[in-house]
Amino acid sequence: MSSATLEAALAWQGIRQARYQDWSAHAALTLLAGQLQVWRGGAWRAKGTVTPEAAALLDHLLPISATPGRFVMAQLGQSLDGRIATISGASHYVTGEASRVHLHRLRALVDAVVVGAGTACADDPQLTVRHAPGDNPVRVILDPNGRVPATSGVLQRGDAPTLHITRHPLPRAALGAHVESLTPAGAVDLTPSALLETLAARGLRRVLVEGGGQTVSRFLADGQLDRLHVVVAPLLIGSGRPAISLAEIETLDAALRPPCRTFAMGDDTLFDLTLRSGHAV
Ligand SMILES: NC(=O)c1ccc[n+]([C@@H]2O[C@H](COP(=O)([O-])OP(=O)(O)OC[C@H]3O[C@@H](n4cnc5c(N)ncnc54)[C@H](OP(=O)(O)O)[C@@H]3O)[C@@H](O)[C@H]2O)c1
Known part of the structure; x- marks a missing residue:
């Protein structure tokens, strides 16, 4: 040995x-x-x-x-003042190189990576594993209103199978062969729990919600996250897109105080929050 x-x-x-x-x-x-x-x-x-x-x-x-079993986590890279991007949507880069490697490692540990339409439009992210050895997860784009252009890289480049979840599917011929459009059945909105059921039915049981703030906040508010990684970078943006936004509370007794561990990540700090444990296998 x-x-x-x-x-x-x-x-x-x-x-x-x-x-x-x-x-x-x-x-x-x-x-x-x-x-x-x-x-x-x-x-x-x-x-x-x-x-x-x-x-x-x-x-x-x-x-x-x-x-x-099923495992759902989210990660956000934010400034000290809780911003994930400027008001115009510029987010490259809030966090440092070590934190980018961390994000790619997280991608390699899940079956599917989920982003909202805001992120898909602002960043056109590849959502692949490039900064660490590992396999690409399935990409899931939450785009109920059909805002993400057919020309975006994620709908054109076949780096990984991609689910485009929308009530306004694009013409098949306009999309790469790696893309499958899914329309939430008759629903006005797709709740995170319904989305996770849909993914689990396809064998996608380990999920990373990668942003942006609105999408992660919806999964958090719906009680669907097992773990949340917040990487805080030592910069103040001063304005811009918020990280987590939840319903207003009156007193701090109602604030979430999950068990937390911290890890140095280059100049950044990872806050590793356990939101749920012992969930169903
Ligand atoms: N620093 C970081 O870690 C990080 C990570 C990711 C993104 N970003 C930045 O964050 C910004 C975007 O974040 P954001 O908070 O504005 O937007 P976002 O979370 O990327 O997208 C929000 C939109 O996604 C759709 N959506 C999300 N969850 C849904 C659900 N459960 N059901 C139906 N639709 C759902 C909705 O689209 P509709 O509005 O069409 O209904 C919603 O408005 C960009 O500037 C990006 O660069 C930063």
């Missing part, structure tokens, strides 16, 4: 291995040829030395990859 130093690249391999295990059938598993033992839910123990960077990765990513 090897007891070589466990560094970040190897830790990431272990986290990816964990992502493909059946955690409903195992309380604990040994990964990385015996170097890493992982318990369901993400606790871990390693043989030999572990670098601080590898330990931090295992701490904040194994709870995602070693949790059985």
Whole structure:
């Protein structure tokens, strides 16, 4: 059994291995040829030395990859004053390079990545895994009013299968072959829970809601998030698109205070919030 130093690249391999295990059938598993033992839910123990960077990765990513069943998380990169973009929608980049690698790792740990129409229009994001080894998730674009142009990269470039969820489907011929249009049945709006049911029926049970603020807020308000990663960058934008917006409350007793751990991420800080645990397998 090897007891070589466990560094970040190897830790990431272990986290990816964990992502493909059946955690409903195992309380604990040994990964990385015996170097890493992982318990369901993400606790871990390693043989030999572990670098601080590898330990931090295992701490904040194994709870995602070693949790059985449906798992829904969101991540936002925001300024100190809670903005995810300027008022004109410019968001490149609020957070630093290490946080971008983190986001790509999250994408590699899920079956589907969800963005709202606002993000698809403002950023035309690729939503692929490029800054870490890993597989691209299915892309899901929430566009009930058909705002996202057919010419956008996400509807043209076949980097990953793409679901365009809209009441105004675009002509088939205008879209790349990788795109499937889905129309929410008769609904005026698509609730996050209904959307997650639709995705689960297609085998997409591990979901990352990647933004923007309105979309993440809807999933949070609907009680659908297991985990929320808020990456806070040391800048003040002073105005612009807000991160989380929920219904108004009168006193701070009604504020959400989920269990929270923090991790340094370059110059940024990751706030890793557990919103739900022990959900249905
Ligand atoms: N810093 C970051 O981490 C980050 C991440 C992502 C995006 N961004 C930035 O954030 C900005 C966009 O964010 P945003 O909050 O303005 O918009 P957004 O969340 O991207 O999109 C909101 C829109 O998506 C549709 N939508 C979302 N959830 C839905 C649901 N459950 N059912 C039906 N429709 C749903 C609605 O479209 P309709 O309005 O057509 O009904 C809604 O208005 C952009 O500037 C982008 O660059 C930053």
